[in-house]
Amino acid sequence: MKILRFIEANFERYILAAILFSLVTILAAQVVARYLLGSPLVWSEELARYLLVWCTFIGVSLAVREGRNISVDLLPTLIGPRSMKAFAMVALVGSAIFFALMVWYSVPLTRRIARIGQTSPGLGIQMWTVYAAVPVGLGLALLRALQVIVTVLRGGNLPGTPVEEREALDPIEM
Amino acid sequence: MYAIFALIFFLLVMAITVPVAFSLGFAALLPGWMGAPTNPGQMVRSVVTALDSFPLLAVPLFILAGEIMTQGGLARRLFSFADAVFGRFKGGLAMSSVAACLLFGAISGSSPATVAAIGSMAVPLLVSRGYDLRFSTALITAAGTLGVIVPPSIPMIIYGMAAQVSVGALFIGGIIPAIVIGGLLMAYAHVYGRKHHANITSDAGSVSVARAFKTSFWALVAPIFVLGGIYAGAFTPTEAAAIACVYGAFVSMVIFRELGLRDMMGVLVNTALTIAPILIIAGTGAALGRVLTLLQVPAAIGAFVGGAIDERLVLLLLVNLILLGVGMVMETLSAIIVLTPILLPVLAPYGVDPLHFGMIMVVNLAIGFATPPVGVNIYVASGITKLSVIQICRGLVVPIALLLVGLVFVTYVPALTLWLPSLNR
Numbered sequence: 001m002k003i004l005r006f007i008e009a010n011f012e013r014y015i016l017a018a019i020l021f022s023l024v025t026i027l028a029a030q031v032v033a034r035y036l037l038g039s040p041l042v043w044s045e046e047l048a049r050y051l052l053v054w055c056t057f058i059g060v061s062l063a064v065r066e067g068r069n070i071s072v073d074l075l076p077t078l079i080g081p082r083s084m085k086a087f088a089m090v091a092l093v094g095s096a097i098f099f100a101l102m103v104w105y106s107v108p109l110t111r112r113i114a115r116i117g118q119t120s121p122g123l124g125i126q127m128w129t130v131y132a133a134v135p136v137g138l139g140l141a142l143l144r145a146l147q148v149i150v151t152v153l154r155g156g157n158l159p160g161t162p163v164e165e166r167e168a169l170d171p172i173e174m
Numbered sequence: 175m176y177a178i179f180a181l182i183f184f185l186l187v188m189a190i191t192v193p194v195a196f197s198l199g200f201a202a203l204l205p206g207w208m209g210a211p212t213n214p215g216q217m218v219r220s221v222v223t224a225l226d227s228f229p230l231l232a233v234p235l236f237i238l239a240g241e242i243m244t245q246g247g248l249a250r251r252l253f254s255f256a257d258a259v260f261g262r263f264k265g266g267l268a269m270s271s272v273a274a275c276l277l278f279g280a281i282s283g284s285s286p287a288t289v290a291a292i293g294s295m296a297v298p299l300l301v302s303r304g305y306d307l308r309f310s311t312a313l314i315t316a317a318g319t320l321g322v323i324v325p326p327s328i329p330m331i332i333y334g335m336a337a338q339v340s341v342g343a344l345f346i347g348g349i350i351p352a353i354v355i356g357g358l359l360m361a362y363a364h365v366y367g368r369k370h371h372a373n374i375t376s377d378a379g380s381v382s383v384a385r386a387f388k389t390s391f392w393a394l395v396a397p398i399f400v401l402g403g404i405y406a407g408a409f410t411p412t413e414a415a416a417i418a419c420v421y422g423a424f425v426s427m428v429i430f431r432e433l434g435l436r437d438m439m440g441v442l443v444n445t446a447l448t449i450a451p452i453l454i455i456a457g458t459g460a461a462l463g464r465v466l467t468l469l470q471v472p473a474a475i476g477a478f479v480g481g482a483i484d485e486r487l488v489l490l491l492l493v494n495l496i497l498l499g500v501g502m503v504m505e506t507l508s509a510i511i512v513l514t515p516i517l518l519p520v521l522a523p524y525g526v527d528p529l530h531f532g533m534i535m536v537v538n539l540a541i542g543f544a545t546p547p548v549g550v551n552i553y554v555a556s557g558i559t560k561l562s563v564i565q566i567c568r569g570l571v572v573p574i575a576l577l578l579v580g581l582v583f584v585t586y587v588p589a590l591t592l593w594l595p596s597l598n599r
Contacts (some may be wrong), residue, residue: 016446017439020238023231027416031409045228052234053225056457059450060195069193069451070505076191087191094192098199105214112215130226134218 012062012140019055023048046122050130057137064095064144067159088158092149099142106134176205177469180462194505195451198512199458202465212468217461224460225453228412229334229341233283233456234449235415236326239422240282240291241445243396246426246433249291251390252277258386260360265367266376267303268313269360271296275317276356279324280397281418283331285543286550288321289314293558304373307561309366312569315555316577317359319540324352325401326411329539332456332507333532336463336514341411342404346598347529347591349401351537354590355580362576392425405598452507459511467515476520486524490534490585493517497535501542502549509539533591537584541577544570 030044063069076087114128152158184201188194202220206212224230243249256273260266274292282288293314300310322329325345334341367374387394399421400414409417426433433441466472483489496517500509514535521531543551552566584590 013443013446016450017442020234020442020446023235024238024416024419027231027235027413028420031413031417035408048231049226049228052231052453053222055234055446056225056450056453059446060454063447063451066447068447069195070455071191071193072188072503072505073191074503075189091191091193094187094190094200095196098192098196101203101214102199102218106218109215109218131218131222134222 012058012065015058016055016062019051019058023051023055026051043123046120046125050120050125053130054133054137057133058140059137061137061140061144064141064148065159067148069095085152085158089149089152092145092152096142096145096149099138099145102138103135103142106131106138110135176208176210177466177471177474179208180204180465180469184462193451194508195454195458198455198462198508202458202462205465205469210465210469212465217465220461220464221457224335225457227335228410229331230453230456232326232331232341232410232412232415233328233452234445235412235419236283236328236331237287237449237452238441238445239415239418240278240284240287241441241448242419242422242426242433242438243281243393244287244291245437245441246422247430248281248393248396248422248425249274249278250295251393252281253292253295254381255386255390255394258381258383261376261381263364263367264371265364265374267296267300267374268305268310268363268367271300271310271314272317272320272356272359272363275314275320276324276352277394277397279321279352280326280401281422282321283326283328285318285321285540286554289318289551289554290558293318293555297555297559303375304370306370307559308565308569311555311559311561311566312573313359313363315549315551315566315570316544316573317356318551318555319543319577320352320356320359322540322543323348323355323537325349325404326415327536328452329506329510329536330532331411332510333514333535335456336460336511337518337528337532339528339532342407343529343595343598344532345401345411346405346595347533348536349594350590351533351580351584354583355537355577358576358580359573362572392429396421396425407598455505455507456511459508463511463515466512472516472519475516476523479520486526487586489521489524490526493521494534494538494581494585497538498541501539502545504542506539506542509542510535527588527592529595530588530591534581534585537577537581541574541581544577545574 026044026048030041034040071091076083110128110131113131114126118127119125120127148159180201183204184197187200188197202217203214206214253274256277257267257270260269260273263269271292274296275288278288278292296314297310301307325348327348330344330348331341334344396418400418403409404411404414483492500513518528518531543549546552546563546567552563555566556563
């Protein structure tokens with residue numbers, strides 16, 4: 001149980017930290033290879049781009065858990081802080097529907113690319129492994145959205161917004 | 175027709191607080207559901223293709239660099255250097271705060287991050303020396319816009335991607351406009367200092383410029399190295415961002431010893447949480463932009479405007495008003511991605527350079543960071559100082575007016591933007 005809880009809290013974190021660290025290392029290596037070793041790398045740019053794709057979609061999942069995706073809260077600000085929770089639920093359900101649609105649409109696309117066997121020009125990576133970031137990342141995000149919805153329905157707190165910020169959005173102050 | 179539905183749908187879904195990125199995605203899918211010749215597989219492909227971009231890689235890396243340099247004590251040293259230079263003038267500390275935003279903007283590409291980094295240091299200090307809290311908070315809220323006007327700049331990278339313009343050239347083009355706008359805000363701080371100098375104490379002269387230069391040397395090298403390297407063509411903006419990360423990590427861990435390995439893990443995760451929401455907006459926004467282009471929206475608007483307006487100055491004024499309005503209510507990056515492919519083809523026949531237009535757009539949307547109702551800087555500043563949003567807005571009237579003056583310069587004096595990049599060609 002302890003292990004499961006650790007994975008629940010940290011799974012995306014470690015992947016993302018590792019990807020970001022690799023991005024910096026790869027690109028720094030690219031500059032070093034070009035200037036100090038005099039032989040430019042051919043694979044670095046491509047690998048970095050594909051890592052960025054994965055980083056984005058896994059990051060969306062963590063952002064759902066932490067309530068960090070960017071939304072425009074003009075309406076709840078106008079209506080009042082009590083509407084905040086209702087809007088948050090609408091936003092979560094809307095996000096969940098979007099994730100489900102994207103998983104639904106991206107699986108056939110990924111399979112088609114795998115069937116054609118398209119590979120990347122520099123490294124010869126199977127391109128479906130890049131496109132697989134969409135169903136994997138957003139599938140994870142879907143689970144995270146459902147997790148937050150269930151938590152909130154059971155009376156738990158919304159992720160993100162600390163108490164002070166909610167006060168700052170008080171409608172009288174606008 | 176499909177396009178109008180898509181845009182209305184986007185605004186509706188966004189209004190009920192569904193995250194901007196997914197609202198853009200829904201809008202990109204809608205025409206396909208309604209029978210337009212676009213399909214969902216193509217939409218997924220557009221999102222991935224947009225993210226699979228080398229210039230875009232600069233976004234996460236510059237954010238990471240900014241985070242490392244803030245946590246590692248480089249931001250603090252930039253501020254103390256600025257104070258050593260400008261502290262001697264009336265209103266000196268307020269002028270230094272603006273200058274610190276300029277300097278920090280040169281290692282960070284984000285406006286709210288600039289407010290957070292400089293504001294949390296400068297505002298308490300300003301207040302302790304007798305400056306009005308509302309003035310101090312509003313000044314930093316406005317000066318934070320310099321974070322995206324001074325290169326490197328996340329909005330410039332996104333614009334470069336949307337407009338197919340060199341990000342390096344955009345960065346270089348931003349230098350003079352940033353100095354002009356920073357100068358206006360510093361002049362305001364000086365005038366305020368003269369007017370209220372009876373209440374303000376100062377410790378000018380306590381640290382000499384030479385001494386401050388010595389202690390903050392490693393922090394000052396960062397922006398020079400990054401911008402100099404891009405300007406000289408030694409590396410691309412993306413490579414510069416990676417080098418800034420390595421440099422920042424080295425200086426804060428080895429030279430300043432303010433950051434340990436354990437802190438680094440926190441910095442990486444924190445950065446990932448900041449960048450993923452931004453990048454996914456870039457992806458789904460590009461997908462919507464592509465759908466709108468397929469539906470020939472830019473051509474339709476171009477024909478409409480071309481028939482109605484024949485004067486370049488008037489057209490630029492109109493574009494500014496649209497962008498200011500959009501900047502006040504819309505999220506910046508999605509605004510850039512959706513509007514660039516629509517507006518750029520409209521302006522091109524009037525001889526507006528894409529670089530110049532990019533600068534106009536960035537300044538407009540930067541002002542949107544500091545204006546209600548959707549001004550992130552205001553909320554960040556309010557979080558730091560516990561001052562209510564409406565109080566900050568009252569204090570913002572003059573600083574925003576000055577930003578608008580800067581915008582007029584940038585719009586009607588193209589040379590401010592185009593002169594430096596033209597030297598490099």
